[in-house]
Amino acid sequence: MLSLPYIRDNKELVIKGLAVRNFKNADTLIESVLESDRKRRAIQAELDNILSDSNKISKEIGKLFKSGEVQKANIAKEKTGLLKEKSKNLSDNLGEVEQELNELLYQIPNIPHALVPAGSNEEDNEIVFSEGDIPTLHEKATPHWDLCKKYDIIDFELGNKITGAGFPVYKGKGAKLQRALVAYFLDKNSAAGYTEVQPPLLINEASGFGTGQLPDKEGQMYHVGVDNLYLIPTAEVPVTNFYRDVLLKESDFPICNTAYTPCFRREAGSYGSHVRGLNRLHQFDKVEIVRVEHPDKSYEAMEGMVEHIKGILQELKLPYRILRLCGGDLGFTSALTYDFEVFSTAQDRWLEISSVSNFETFQANRLKLRFKNKDGKSQLAHTLNGSSLALPRVLAGLLENYQTEEGIKIPEVLQAYTGFDLID
RNA sequence: GGAGAAAUGGCAGAGUGGUCGAAUGCACUAGUCUUGAAAACUAGCGAGGGUCACACCUCCGGGGGUUCGAAUCCCUCUUUCUCCGCCA
Numbered sequence: 001m002l003s004l005p006y007i008r009d010n011k012e013l014v015i016k017g018l019a020v021r022n023f024k025n026a027d028t029l030i031e032s033v034l035e036s037d038r039k040r041r042a043i044q045a046e047l048d049n050i051l052s053d054s055n056k057i058s059k060e061i062g063k064l065f066k067s068g069e070v071q072k073a074n075i076a077k078e079k080t081g082l083l084k085e086k087s088k089n090l091s092d093n094l095g096e097v098e099q100e101l102n103e104l105l106y107q108i109p110n111i112p113h114a115l116v117p118a119g120s121n122e123e124d125n126e127i128v129f130s131e132g133d134i135p136t137l138h139e140k141a142t143p144h145w146d147l148c149k150k151y152d153i154i155d156f157e158l159g160n161k162i163t164g165a166g167f168p169v170y171k172g173k174g175a176k177l178q179r180a181l182v183a184y185f186l187d188k189n190s191a192a193g194y195t196e197v198q199p200p201l202l203i204n205e206a207s208g209f210g211t212g213q214l215p216d217k218e219g220q221m222y223h224v225g226v227d228n229l230y231l232i233p234t235a236e237v238p239v240t241n242f243y244r245d246v247l248l249k250e251s252d253f254p255i256c257n258t259a260y261t262p263c264f265r266r267e268a269g270s271y272g273s274h275v276r277g278l279n280r281l282h283q284f285d286k287v288e289i290v291r292v293e294h295p296d297k298s299y300e301a302m303e304g305m306v307e308h309i310k311g312i313l314q315e316l317k318l319p320y321r322i323l324r325l326c327g328g329d330l331g332f333t334s335a336l337t338y339d340f341e342v343f344s345t346a347q348d349r350w351l352e353i354s355s356v357s358n359f360e361t362f363q364a365n366r367l368k369l370r371f372k373n374k375d376g377k378s379q380l381a382h383t384l385n386g387s388s389l390a391l392p393r394v395l396a397g398l399l400e401n402y403q404t405e406e407g408i409k410i411p412e413v414l415q416a417y418t419g420f421d422l423i424d
Numbered sequence: 425g426g427a428g429a430a431a432u433g434g435c436a437g438a439g440u441g442g443u444c445g446a447a448u449g450c451a452c453u454a455g456u457c458u459u460g461a462a463a464a465c466u467a468g469c470g471a472g473g474g475u476c477a478c479a480c481c482u483c484c485g486g487g488g489g490u491u492c493g494a495a496u497c498c499c500u501c502u503u504u505c506u507c508c509g510c511c512a
């Protein structure tokens with residue numbers, strides 16, 4: 001959520017930024033926010049004065065009782081009774097206005113970075129980089145869902161039976177390849193300075209709120225009603241929430257974590273080839289990188305994350321490209337996002353395998369994630385995250401691009417992890 | 425799951441109805457001393473709101489209540505610890 005002082009001081013910038021997202025009625029919304037804020041401060045000031053008076057009289061009463069002047073004390077008590085009633089009304093009022101203000105603030109997405117192109121949907125995303133050769137496949141090459149069946153490495157039907165659509169069962173070399181990828185990604189991330197962590201897979205409401213899944217987006221998460229907990233949609237949620245209600249020192253930066261977790265998404269999916277096989281799942285594995293940075297360093301850090309992921313894809317020898325998301329496709333909480341896509345030859349389409357975002361202070365504001373700056377003042381930190389990498393589509397890309405008539409080859413860097421070099 | 429105890433500033437730890445936003449120690453920051461460092465000494469040192477800046481207000485796990493007045497009393501939730509039970 002945007003911070004109020006920022007909106008107050010940068011009204012025009014905020015409205016302009018929202019326009020890049022095609023956000024409608026931005027100026028009316030911002031105006032109501034500012035109006036609500038004015039109201040809030042006026043009530044607060046009035047309440048503070050009444051409480052101040054009341055505090056003073058209470059102290060008097062204490063003194064009077066001590067010196068035995070009971071009558072005078074009782075007269076003073078009557079005064080505070082009146083003040084009490086007033087302050088009760090005012091604080092109720094304040095509560096209402098604060099809630100109203102918050103509800104308005106929740107509606108405002110993050111302000112896009114200057115690099116974000118205007119645009120309404122994915123067609124307007126900018127391709128900023130591409131690399132790797134698209135392989136020429138043999139004549140009988142097929143999409144991964146057929147390969148999974150042929151080599152019996154991923155069983156979608158068994159998953160249907162056990163749970164439902166979108167919950168595949170990995171078998172034999174498929175399971176081993178999956179485990180190899182997780183280990184390989186974690187090792188790469190560790191080598192790049194990320195601290196490996198294993199967070200809980202269920203989160204409470206406060207955590208969901210901290211990273212912006214709540215309120216409003218609870219439909220995307222599985223909810224365990226009896227305990228009021230949510231299954232994580234990404235490791236970003238628990239790991240970023242490590243730093244909820246935290247006041248850092250400048251010397252704590254940079255903070256770099258990496259976590260492997262299963263991810264759970266309800267997202268009511270459509271049907272058809274776009275969501276077939278591994279393309280979209282309710283449960284999937286992902287290795288995430290999460291950073292907390294000084295605001296002056298966060299874009300440098302983001303650049304580093306992008307380079308890091310490029311390195312992994314180069315080692316895997318997968319053809320990929322990088323997109324800069326346009327305003328219309330940018331996530332609610334993000335200021336700048338780069339998507340990585342791998343080309344799947346057998347499906348003849350690009351598959352999103354990573355998304356690297358800088359949230360600037362948008363999450364930090366909700367998280368109350370701050371640091372003491374050089375002036376000794378508390379300042380909001382920047383949060384960033386990215387997939388490094390999401391498993392199913394990387395797997396899909398590997399299976400499809402590495403298929404030969406003899407079987408599916410394993411990229412060299414993975415062979416030490418799998419212990420085999422061919423799935424046949 | 426049952427019984428009991430507890431939750432206070434970055435940490436440890438006093439405080440059980442009236443100058444308590446809170447003693448003390450450690451940590452931290454600045455200074456003195458020193459060739460430098462350490463030690464010692466001196467000073468500062470929680471967070472949020474509000475203000476040009478003060479003033480002022482709020483916060484002692486969360487929420488609610490009693491009272492003129494709550495860190496302190498009551499209710500409730502959460503978490504932690506000890507003992508018992510169960511268990512990978």
